[in-house]
Amino acid sequence: MPIKHPNLQLTRLTDAVPTWAGVIAAEYLPEICQQVRDGGGRLVALWGSDARQQRGCDTLSAEPTDCGSNRDAPPPAPEGCAPPCQGRSFVLHVTLINETGLVCLHVPLAEAHPHYPDISHFFPAAARMQRATYDLLGLHPLEASDHRKWLRHGAWHGGSFPLRKDFDAAASRIDEADDYPFVHVAGQGVHEIAVGPVHAGIIEPGHFRFSVIGERILRLEERLGYVHKGIEKRFESMSLLQGAKLAGRVSGDSTVAYAWAYAMAAESIAGITPPDRALWLRALLLERERIANHLGDLGYLGNDVALSFGFAQFWILKEQVLRHNATLFGHRYLMDSIVPGGVAVQLDAAGKQLIEQECLMLQREVAVLRGIYEEHAGVQDRFIGAGRVEPKLAAQLGLCGLAGRASAQAWDARVQFACAPYDKLDVRMATYRNGDVAARVIVRFDELFESLRLIGQILVNLIHEEGATRALEKLPANGFGIGMVEGWRGEVMVAIHTDAQGNLARVHPHDPSWQNWPVLEHAIIDNIVPDFPLINKSFNLSYSGQDL
Amino acid sequence: MYQILKQIVKTGIKTETPPQSDESLRLLEQRLQQDILDVFGGALAIRMVDAGSCNGCELEIHAVNNAYYNLEGMGIKFVASPRHADLLLVTGPVSRHMEVALKRTYDAVPEPKLVVAIGECACDGGIFSPAGGGESYATCGKVANVIPVDVAVPGCPPTPVAILQGILTAIRAA
Numbered sequence: 167m168p169i170k171h172p173n174l175q176l177t178r179l180t181d182a183v184p185t186w187a188g189v190i191a192a193e194y195l196p197e198i199c200q201q202v203r204d205g206g207g208r209l210v211a212l213w214g215s216d217a218r219q220q221r222g223c224d225t226l227s228a229e230p231t232d233c234g235s236n237r238d239a240p241p242p243a244p245e246g247c248a249p250p251c252q253g254r255s256f257v258l259h260v261t262l263i264n265e266t267g268l269v270c271l272h273v274p275l276a277e278a279h280p281h282y283p284d285i286s287h288f289f290p291a292a293a294r295m296q297r298a299t300y301d302l303l304g305l306h307p308l309e310a311s312d313h314r315k316w317l318r319h320g321a322w323h324g325g326s327f328p329l330r331k332d333f334d335a336a337a338s339r340i341d342e343a344d345d346y347p348f349v350h351v352a353g354q355g356v357h358e359i360a361v362g363p364v365h366a367g368i369i370e371p372g373h374f375r376f377s378v379i380g381e382r383i384l385r386l387e388e389r390l391g392y393v394h395k396g397i398e399k400r401f402e403s404m405s406l407l408q409g410a411k412l413a414g415r416v417s418g419d420s421t422v423a424y425a426w427a428y429a430m431a432a433e434s435i436a437g438i439t440p441p442d443r444a445l446w447l448r449a450l451l452l453e454r455e456r457i458a459n460h461l462g463d464l465g466y467l468g469n470d471v472a473l474s475f476g477f478a479q480f481w482i483l484k485e486q487v488l489r490h491n492a493t494l495f496g497h498r499y500l501m502d503s504i505v506p507g508g509v510a511v512q513l514d515a516a517g518k519q520l521i522e523q524e525c526l527m528l529q530r531e532v533a534v535l536r537g538i539y540e541e542h543a544g545v546q547d548r549f550i551g552a553g554r555v556e557p558k559l560a561a562q563l564g565l566c567g568l569a570g571r572a573s574a575q576a577w578d579a580r581v582q583f584a585c586a587p588y589d590k591l592d593v594r595m596a597t598y599r600n601g602d603v604a605a606r607v608i609v610r611f612d613e614l615f616e617s618l619r620l621i622g623q624i625l626v627n628l629i630h631e632e633g634a635t636r637a638l639e640k641l642p643a644n645g646f647g648i649g650m651v652e653g654w655r656g657e658v659m660v661a662i663h664t665d666a667q668g669n670l671a672r673v674h675p676h677d678p679s680w681q682n683w684p685v686l687e688h689a690i691i692d693n694i695v696p697d698f699p700l701i702n703k704s705f706n707l708s709y710s711g712q713d714l
Numbered sequence: 715m716y717q718i719l720k721q722i723v724k725t726g727i728k729t730e731t732p733p734q735s736d737e738s739l740r741l742l743e744q745r746l747q748q749d750i751l752d753v754f755g756g757a758l759a760i761r762m763v764d765a766g767s768c769n770g771c772e773l774e775i776h777a778v779n780n781a782y783y784n785l786e787g788m789g790i791k792f793v794a795s796p797r798h799a800d801l802l803l804v805t806g807p808v809s810r811h812m813e814v815a816l817k818r819t820y821d822a823v824p825e826p827k828l829v830v831a832i833g834e835c836a837c838d839g840g841i842f843s844p845a846g847g848g849e850s851y852a853t854c855g856k857v858a859n860v861i862p863v864d865v866a867v868p869g870c871p872p873t874p875v876a877i878l879q880g881i882l883t884a885i886r887a888a
Binding site: 319335339366367368393395396400411417478479481499501534537538709713 | 728762768770771775780781782792809815842850853873
């Protein structure tokens with residue numbers, strides 16, 4: 167059992183990664199958070215759901231509900247664990263992780279003024295998640311230090327909450343300028359540089375407010391939420407298979423990771439395990455996604471320090487990987503390749519051979535380029551020491567994924583919670599402790615070579631057999647499941663709640679960028695403005711994934 | 715330096731022949747005169763705006779700059795300010811939070827200007843919008859709901875070749 171508390175009864179979910187779930191009263195939430203944090207654990211995700219129309223847990227009401235255009239939707243009755251039936255209205259969900267596995271706490275909240283104790287002093291990363299949960303559902307963290315809006319700008323008014331089942335889009339509509347109270351830095355010689363939302367490059371939109379003295383950055387404040395397009399609300403009107411397509415488009419660069427996490431959550435609810443061959447193929451796709459993204463980033467990191475040679479070379483390699491993806495799997499970025507229940511792609515002997523040759527080519531070429539990067543004095547001068555996040559700070563703020571591993575945070579879901587087929591692969595985790603741009607570059611190189619090695623092993627295990635996998639089309643009623651996959655950026659989590667009809671009542675996709683964006687604000691302190699693009703790129707965080 | 719030069723020589727030239735323009739992608743009638751198009755065709759400046767995409771289309775727009783498609787080799791380049799741009803490349807369903815920013819960016823581009831919408835979402839709202847290019851509490855749907863669009867390139871995401879085709883169609887006479 168991952169955590170012990172007298173008022174918490176945990177039930178093991180049938181998940182590919184070790185996961186437990188349980189119901190806990192809001193008053194005990196801080197104790198549990200403290201216990202997990204003191205034991206070296208972290209916060210993975212925090213979200214809420216509207217369960218006001220839940221009629222009861224054991225009887226399925228067949229009568230139509232009177233909720234206007236919204237579908238009837240009573241969410242979480244976590245499998246096996248006693249759901250909070252009485253006074254059931256809103257539920258806060260908090261997923262924590264420690265060395266044993268994932269724990270999802272369901273915290274029932276009162277219908278009138280739903281509130282819960284702030285947990286951001288245990289996990290600073292919770293702050294923005296709590297603010298977003300307020301914007302979307304009106305769940306209020308008591309005594310939190312920051313009550314500013316986060317995902318809401320000026321498109322709907324503050325008293326209406328889009329993820330409530332009775333949300334009326336037309337009546338809530340406003341058109342006002344986004345008036346956001348940035349923190350001002352005062353003092354002699356301090357001035358502000360406002361950047362975005364439209365950036366000077368091919369990047370997603372977001373606003374950065376720098377307070378600087380000369381070139382030196384005193385403070386950076388991020389304002390995100392510009393690409394909020396109502397993804398979570400969209401899920402609620404979709405079938406399981408449509409939802410798989412949407413999950414693959416939460417963040418286009420991590421489509422495999424999201425689709426797999428979504429499938430894993432669905433399979434957990436249905437209590438099925440996909441065929442071995444499908445799992446091996448998923449791992450192959452995930453590692454190919456990692457390789458393509460790392461190649462692209464390594465190219466851009468060279469470009470950002472004026473070595474355009476690096477961009478040209480790495481993007482030639484990336485293009486070759488993408489073209490092979492298109493030839494073998496029908497999509498350059500592998501979208502829609504993974505479906506709940508299995509995979510929608512095949513790989514024959516000729517395809518395996520093509521991948522083997524590609525891996526040999528990449529091994530050879532990337533080794534040459536790594537040598538050039540490492541010996542290039544100009545490149546190393548810009549990389550080393552830029553945007554440093556000390557391991558201590560990284561641990562405190564919960565930095566995760568690739569950036570976390572470059573600051574000695576040894577978490578990799580493929581290692582600690584190796585779901586099939588990673589349990590047969592013995593992944594070698596890449597960690598460094600310098601926490602600067604150079605460390606994040608080294609981690610990318612190491613992971614790239616590791617992925618090539620893993621692909622070699624995957625191909626050996628991928629036995630050729632005909633017969634398509636059967637896609638899962640419908641889920642059991644009142645289910646709850648979680649999937650977590652180590653994407654190239656970090657751990658991607660998807661939670662699914664089904665209603666009394668087995669439809670999607672609530673889907674919450676969680677991007678590791680939630681944890682890492684706030685850390686970028688610290689990484690940039692005392693660096694100079696011209697190094698910001700480089701440092702930002704070395705994290706390469708998702709806007710769409712966190713804006714939802 | 716020797717290693718870099720050696721690698722460049724070894725890599726050789728990867729650039730492929732660019733695609734032809736495709737009239738079926740055009741939404742608005744070509745408004746520019748041939749002589750202006752000749753000037754644009756020789757040196758076009760593009761400002762890219764992500765108005766709410768999932769970042770998939772951006773990956774392919776990056777790829778247009780790689781050695782295989784070599785956009786800059788055709789005299790077409792991405793610029794940092796809309797005031798330097800002749801053409802806007804817009805992705806995504808337009809999120810309500812980006813609506814004002816997109817309109818302002820459009821207004822900042824000097825006349826004559828062109829707009830190319832990139833990707834399924836930019837063409838009809840895509841998977842993020844209710845059926846029929848519809849709006850939701852968070853999105854305005856397709857780009858044409860917010861600013862005039864000359865050429866629309868479908869695909870999720872469109873391939874670099876399709877993106878090139880879209881751009882070339884916008885600057886060729888009908």
